Amino acid sequence: MNTAICRIDPENFSDEELNTAGDILQKGELVAFPTETVYGLGGNALDPRASAKIYQAKGRPSDNPLIVHISEMEDLCRLAAFVPEKAKRLADAFWPGPLTMIFRKKDIVPEATTGGLSTVAVRMPSHPIARALIRRSGIYIAAPSANSSGRPSPTKAEHVLEDLQGKIPMVIDGGGVGIGLESTIVDMTEGSPSILRPGYITKEMIEREIGEVQIDPALLAMKENVVARAPGMKYRHYAPKGQMTIVEGDTERVIAAINDMVREKQALGCCVAVIATEETRECYQCSLVRSVGSRKTEGSIAAGLYDILREMDHLGAEFIFAESFREDRLGQAIMNRMLKAAAYRLIQV
Ligand code: AMP
Numbered sequence: 001m002n003t004a005i006c007r008i009d010p011e012n013f014s015d016e017e018l019n020t021a022g023d024i025l026q027k028g029e030l031v032a033f034p035t036e037t038v039y040g041l042g043g044n045a046l047d048p049r050a051s052a053k054i055y056q057a058k059g060r061p062s063d064n065p066l067i068v069h070i071s072e073m074e075d076l077c078r079l080a081a082f083v084p085e086k087a088k089r090l091a092d093a094f095w096p097g098p099l100t101m102i103f104r105k106k107d108i109v110p111e112a113t114t115g116g117l118s119t120v121a122v123r124m125p126s127h128p129i130a131r132a133l134i135r136r137s138g139i140y141i142a143a144p145s146a147n148s149s150g151r152p153s154p155t156k157a158e159h160v161l162e163d164l165q166g167k168i169p170m171v172i173d174g175g176g177v178g179i180g181l182e183s184t185i186v187d188m189t190e191g192s193p194s195i196l197r198p199g200y201i202t203k204e205m206i207e208r209e210i211g212e213v214q215i216d217p218a219l220l221a222m223k224e225n226v227v228a229r230a231p232g233m234k235y236r237h238y239a240p241k242g243q244m245t246i247v248e249g250d251t252e253r254v255i256a257a258i259n260d261m262v263r264e265k266q267a268l269g270c271c272v273a274v275i276a277t278e279e280t281r282e283c284y285q286c287s288l289v290r291s292v293g294s295r296k297t298e299g300s301i302a303a304g305l306y307d308i309l310r311e312m313d314h315l316g317a318e319f320i321f322a323e324s325f326r327e328d329r330l331g332q333a334i335m336n337r338m339l340k341a342a343a344y345r346l347i348q349v
């Protein structure tokens with residue numbers, strides 16, 4: 001299959017530019033498109049055959065459900081069996097935007113889209129191309145990240161092509177995305193809402209709107225396992241091909257520890273790379289040092305993370321040593337993705 005690339009300027013386009021993409025989606029085929037979080041691989045959420053194509057193109061396990069993207073608030077009650085008051089308040093506050101909410105599903109949503117679950121994940125994205133595409137195609141768009149399963153999520157059309165060229169009919173290239181990490185996911189099906197995946201919309205921001213929310217114990221539990229024992233490969237995700245280790249502690253000690261480990265691996269003839277920050281990039285004695293962004297702006301780190309993880313593969317890095325980040329606000333989402341990329345290999349110094 002030839003993958004067409006449709007270049008669109010997100011700041012200046014007409015809806016006609018989305019005609020071909022809209023037609024492809026209506027026919028039950030797939031289109032990758034930019035959202036404000038990462039690029040999504042879209043298909044008709046109500047068509048089980050379209051969903052099946054998404055799983056196939058990504059090589060995604062069929063029990064990992066897809067997020068359904070809508071463009072209008074009215075669409076939500078067509079998909080969700082029940083919308084709690086707190087969900088309405090979160091939608092008012094954060095939609096359109098990088099927040100996904102889980103609801104009990106209506107029958108029209110096929111289990112092929114929800115990975116066999118009786119619940120459905122819904123998001124209203126804010127990216128102008130995503131919004132226009134949903135409206136033009138006239139469908140609800142099921143869209144997981146447009147990467148091969150297990151690889152870092154795509155934040156540029158080039159990343160999508162790296163993974164899916166020849167497997168899907170079209171990619172809309174709308175340039176780099178703004179946020180660079182997947183949406184925050186909040187489960188609204190229980191009495192007390194629970195964050196299943198941290199993202200740009202933080203716990204603090206959510207609690208300001210609806211009061212206390214839980215964090216899925218699995219998110220925290222996995223982290224504790226990490227230090228205790230070697231993590232299973234099943235947790236590996238967003239991952240570069242090399243073995244990644246995160247080093248946590250006082251900055252000076254982190255730098256010293258990473259330099260030691262780099263020296264040790266280089267002595268064995270291995271290709272080693274360091275993921276540093278603007279503030280520390282000059283401090284490493286390693287030929288491959290990449291800065292993921294500045295600690296002064298967490299947003300720049302979120303936006304640069306997946307690109308850097310993919311670059312590690314291009315560099316042929318066999319061992320990757322990365323600095324760690326504070327786990328509050330956006331840092332929680334950043335560290336969640338980094339820990340998965342590192343298969344929870346974390347060293348404290
Ligand atoms: P992706 O868009 O690739 O980040 O994948 C969608 C994410 O949403 C995955 O982590 C899914 O496990 C999660 N998700 C989608 N639907 C549900 C659901 N009904 N319940 C819980 N998690 C979900």
Ligand code: MG
Nearest residue numbers: 144145153182
């Ligand atoms: Mg994904």
